[in-house]
C-alpha cells in the first residue's frame with residue numbers, strides 16, 4: 234500500500250482521510266495522461282484524496298494512473314451501476330461516490346469492502362441508506378437543494394449520520410457547511426475546474442487547493 238493510509242496509524246480508514254482534510258476534490262478528466270501531473274498538483278496543495286468522476290471515457294484509466302503514480306487515496310465518482318463498481322475497484326479506486334442512491338451499487342461496494350458515499354436529497358433516500366447500513370452520505374446538489382438550511386433540516390432527525398455536501402460549494406461558502414456538526418467534509422470541482430486542467434494550469438490547481446484547505450481547516454484549529 235502507498236499513500237496516506239500507508240504512513241497513517243493502524244486502523245485509519247479512507248473516510249478518516251477525507252474527514253481529516255474536510256475537502257474532497259471532484260475531477261472530470263478528459264485525458265488520463267495528465268492524471269499524474271494533476272495528482273502531483275493536488276498533493277503539492279496538501280490534499281490526500283481525490284474523486285475522479287466516470288463522466289468521461291478517460292476516467293477509469295485516470296483512476297488507474299492516479300492510484301499507481303500518486304500518494305492520493307483515489308475514489309471514483311458518478312458511479313451508477315454495479316458493473317462500474319467492479320471496473321473502478323479493479324482500477325484501484327479505494328472509495329465510491331454516487332450522485333444518488335442505488336441499492337445495487339451499495340451492495341456491490343459492500344461486497345468489495347469499499348466505502349460508498351451515495352447522494353441523497355430527501356429523508357426517504359436517507360432512510361434507504363440507513364437500511365443499507367451506511368452512515369456517510371453525499372448531500373447533492375447542495376446549493377441547489379437549499380444549501381445549509383436544507384441540510385440542517387434534513388440532518389436533524391438523523392444524528393448518527395455525517396454528510397458530504399457537494400454541488401455549488403466554493404472556498405467562499407464551505408465554512409458554513411463545515412461548521413455544522415453533521416458535515417464530515419465538502420466536495421467540489423472548483424479547485425480542479427475543467428478549464429484549469431485542459432490548459433495545464435497545475436500551479437493554479439495547487440494554489441486553489443491550498444487556499445481551499447486553509448479555509449476548510451480554519452475553524453478546526
Ligand SMILES: O=C(O)C(=O)C[C@H](O)[C@H](O)COP(=O)(O)O
Pocket residue numbers: 259286310311312330331332399400401402420421422423
Ligand atoms: O456526478 C457526480 O457523481 C458528481 O460527483 C457530481 C459532482 O460532485 C458535482 O457536480 C460537483 O459540483 P460542483 O462542485 O458544483 O461542480
